[in-house]
Each structure stands twice: as structure tokens, then as C-alpha cells.
Amino acid sequence: MSKVKRLLNSYSRFIEVPWRDDAAAAQRVIFCVYPETDELRLRARIEEFELATKNAGHGWALFDLTDTFARWMSSQKYGQRYFQQPNLLPSILPTYLNFLVDEFKRFLAESAVSENDVVALKGVGSLFGFLKVKGVVDQLAPLVSGRLVVFFPGSYEDNNYRLLDGYDGWNYLAVPITADKDAD
Numbered sequence: 001m002s003k004v005k006r007l008l009n010s011y012s013r014f015i016e017v018p019w020r021d022d023a024a025a026a027q028r029v030i031f032c033v034y035p036e037t038d039e040l041r042l043r044a045r046i047e048e049f050e051l052a053t054k055n056a057g058h059g060w061a062l063f064d065l066t067d068t069f070a071r072w073m074s075s076q077k078y079g080q081r082y083f084q085q086p087n088l089l090p091s092i093l094p095t096y097l098n099f100l101v102d103e104f105k106r107f108l109a110e111s112a113v114s115e116n117d118v119v120a121l122k123g124v125g126s127l128f129g130f131l132k133v134k135g136v137v138d139q140l141a142p143l144v145s146g147r148l149v150v151f152f153p154g155s156y157e158d159n160n161y162r163l164l165d166g167y168d169g170w171n172y173l174a175v176p177i178t179a180d181k182d183a184d
Contacts, residue, residue, distance in 0.1 A: 003179035004041045007034050010177045012052040015118070015147075025141040029148045029174035036153035041126060046122060049149075059117035060145070063107050065100070066123030069130060072099040097131055101139050108143060115145040125153045125164055129182045133163050137174070150174070 011032055027164055032049075036044055076092065090162045113119055121140070133152070141148050154163045156176045 002038075002041065003034060004038055006047065006179040007032055007042075007177065008048055008052065010179065011049060011149075012056070012067050014175070015053055015058065015175055019147065020118075021115075024140075025144075026173040027175075028146070029137060029141050029146065029150065031150050031152045031156065031161065031174045033152045033154060033161070033176055033178045035155075035158040036125065038050055039153050042153075043122065046120075048149075049120065053118045057116075059112040059114065059118065060115060061107070061113050062120045062122060063104060064123045065121060066117060066126050068100055068123075069096065069126060070101060072096050075099075077170060090151040093130060097135065097139065100131075101143075104140050105143060113144070113146060116151050117146040119144045119146065120149040120151065122151045124150055128164050134160070 010031075014030070046062065050062070050100055053060045072095075108119070111119075116122070127133055128135060133150070137150060152161065152163065154161060156162075161176075
């Protein structure tokens, strides 16, 4: 059985468990962790995660981060200058996070999500080198009254997440689901 299929099975079992109403925002976050080499396989099967969620009696809304950097950069007055002088980019990256939060709020309003819904994030790898996933999740999680599922290409070991296995990770209170083991 493929790792993505095992991840889907673990997710399906977890999402069927009744939800606590009193969970803090960080406790309502679920990281579905998979090897970055399985990104395309996961994307091809994302609808199966939606189906598992709906079969468990929850709604589903999918927010894609993949092209948000390009959309944000194209909205910048001096976007061309940042491509010519990328060393200037770190000075405006905080506005990228603001852009993501605004886009996410707009998405939530349009999707009319409730406390019984899952809001899933895909394309998290596109943040690499621009924003820390932890910072983004810290901003988005309080906006979701149901569950925030983060499809995370990287690794999880000893309570530590590493995006794309590219740099030191961080601890986070989210529920980890991997292909190798069920949620804790």
C-alpha cells in the first residue's frame, strides 16, 4: 500500500472521532505529513481526503497556497525591481503574510465554513524560503472554528516538523498524522 494511501487511511480513522468543542485553535490543527517526493501523488488523491471528511459528517473547504506568492508579487508596485534585486525581498515579505491572511479570510467568508467543517491547506511547500509554516498556521488557525488540516510535505519526528526536510524544524501543538502511524 502506498504512503499516500496509508496517510489517507490514518486521516480517515482520525477525522471520524468526535470533535471536542473546547479545543484551542492550536489543538484544532491537523498536520498530514508525507514525504515531499509524494507531493504529486497526494495532489492527485486530495479528493479522497475530501470524501473521507464528508463520510465522517463534516464539510470540506480546500485553500490552495500554491500560486499565492506569484499573485502577491504581481500586486506589488515594484514587483519587477524585487526580481532584479532579490536581496530587497525580505523587507516586504511580512506583507506577503498579510496578503495570505486576507485571502484566507475572504475564502472562509465565500465558503461559509462552520465549526463542523474542515478547512484544508495544500501547496504549503510553496512557502519554503518565503515564510515559516508555523507563522502562517499561527495566523490562520484562529480563523477556523472547525479543523484546519495542513497537507505538509516534509517530516515529523520527536514532535518536530521539518518542511521539505530543508532546514531545522519546529515544535507545534498540532495533531500529526503520518503514513507510518496514526494520530497521537
